[in-house]
Amino acid sequence: MSVFVHKHSRVIIQGFTGQHATFHAEESMANGTNVVGGVTPGKGGQIHLDRPVFDTVSQAVEETGADVSGIFVPPPFAADAIMEALEAGIGVVVVIADGIPVQDMVRVKRYARDRNAIIIGPNTPGIITPAACKVGIMPSHIYQPGRIGVVSRSGTLNYEAVQQMSALGMGQSTSVGIGGDPVNGTDFVTVLRAFEEDPETDAVIMIGEIGGPQEVEAARWAKQNMSKPVVGFVAGVSAPPGRRMGHAGAIISGESDTANAKMDLMEELGVHVVRNPALIGETAHRVFS
């Protein structure tokens, strides 16, 4: 089954005809993703990458039966595009854009409440179920099908962990980038719950970073609700307080926000914590076998 996206997912791309969207849609299609069309307002009726282009998401859903959308529009237009996808009944909305105003996301989350949808991102490389469905910008070739779920805030650190896993022969059921923003669509707990319920996932690697209470909340939830083992890492042990480390969400604003404080608590709550980011794969291999 995997989580959120799988080989039967019907994917549309919002901002379809743009340069980056085109490049990544092509790459996804070459790796088995079922892209059924796309949306670029004003270009409805055209054909792009052998797929139909629509003016609105509603039209695209009606004509193609799409249930997943990859949003590739620039940050100022992203909130509107997410709400359009939600309104059209899309079940999984993946938002790549880095730099969406935080208050836009606060409004998006309010709009999303009571709508039965998952928003992945923003500021994420996306989501991939290897060899079945990729909605995002990650390099497909480093992923391989398997039974370990991966969830992370950072994109490149996700690649790092996946490569370490793949080098040791551990494949991924699904890899989810929840994104580096302080207000994001999906939190760690939601993804952990999906992995726990997924019969094709045996264990989870969770990669967090400084700032916010998410990782510890997730560990607390896992202790009470999860039967599958979790390996965890939190980036930013060497980050100074009060400075935003690239990601809008990665800032130490109190004692409980530091990487070490989070990792100590996670360890107490039963997560197998890795202190050296170079050993994520090795630790997972030891714990999971």
Next chain:
Amino acid sequence: MNIHEYQTKELLKGYGVPVPSGRVAHNVDNAATVAEELGGERWVVKAQIHAGGRGKGGGVKVASSLDEVRQITDQLIGSHLVTPQTGAGGRLVQRVLVEQACDIKKEYYLGLVIDRGSQRITVIASASGGMDIEEVARTTPEKVVREPVDPGVGLMEFQCRKIAANIGLKGKQIHEATKLMRALYRCFRDQDALMAEINPLAEVNDGHLMALDAKMSFDGNALYRLPAITELRDFDEEDPKEVEATAHGLNYIALDGNVGCIVNGAGLAMATMDAISFHHGKPANFLDVGGGASPEKVGNAFRIVLADPNVKIILVNIFAGINRCDWIAEGLIKAMQDQQIGVPIVVRLAGTNVEKGAQMLADSGLDFIMADNLDDAATKVMATLGEQGA
């Protein structure tokens, strides 16, 4: 993005938040004129720098005569004010805010943040004004009132009354506080703020409420729709190297170690620093070259990292997804050829076009220390530093 106190107060005044009468002054004569025009017998002279803790650092003083306003202004302007937030070097004071002094009967705390737990704008208030709210929250959490705002309807009057009553305001003050909180919320929402803090919110001698100090920061990602806020940006308050890095599309933060880092992606950049620290090394900086790193961007990254005289070695760690290793390699080779790079360079490449990138570096004949993975990279950095006796 941060702005000065006097700018925050002008902004808030426009929304209807009561603030003391006052104006900014850039020199001694200017300050005396402002005080004279404001009238009264006592004035507060406040150094305008972005860092907090100004009171503790001696940057806020009361004057009882125009001569004293001159004296204090003369001391402050041109000095480097050291506060708990500036670091030892302090921050150059270029202007002061001169305000009419008022008698304070009681001090409260009022703030707005984007709370990560509720994922909403949240009002934070406390009867313990004038103190650091984090300190209050740690020692007496029951004294801190929190009220999340539903973005669909905004901050409602009943919520404000509840907050006001819970911090001990009485009678007419409850209505006054309600107006003030809603004005602050409107400003916060319209101007894409990330944080607003009125500390203290004071009850002054006539019983009215007034924002005696005010601080706001704004969402850098929303500046495209905030022309008025964008104009208030003061580059003198920012690290020039960080400003230059931003202009080149790089994200740079100076640290105090000797291992320069050039990485793509914020998470991997942090993890790279962590791996170095794990091997008992000290990173000299955080640097994220971002996605789509061109050879020029890589060149600029080297220039910025090498401007730090403490850097004894550079670790380049690239995991290309949206990036391409061959672009990075081209940038590395060009930087080595164009710039005087007197320190060893350890390179770890992975991801998109890694073979091509590695081949280009090998063919260049230049002296790169190649690493296979993150652990190997950190190990080689420390071994090379050890050989140098650093």
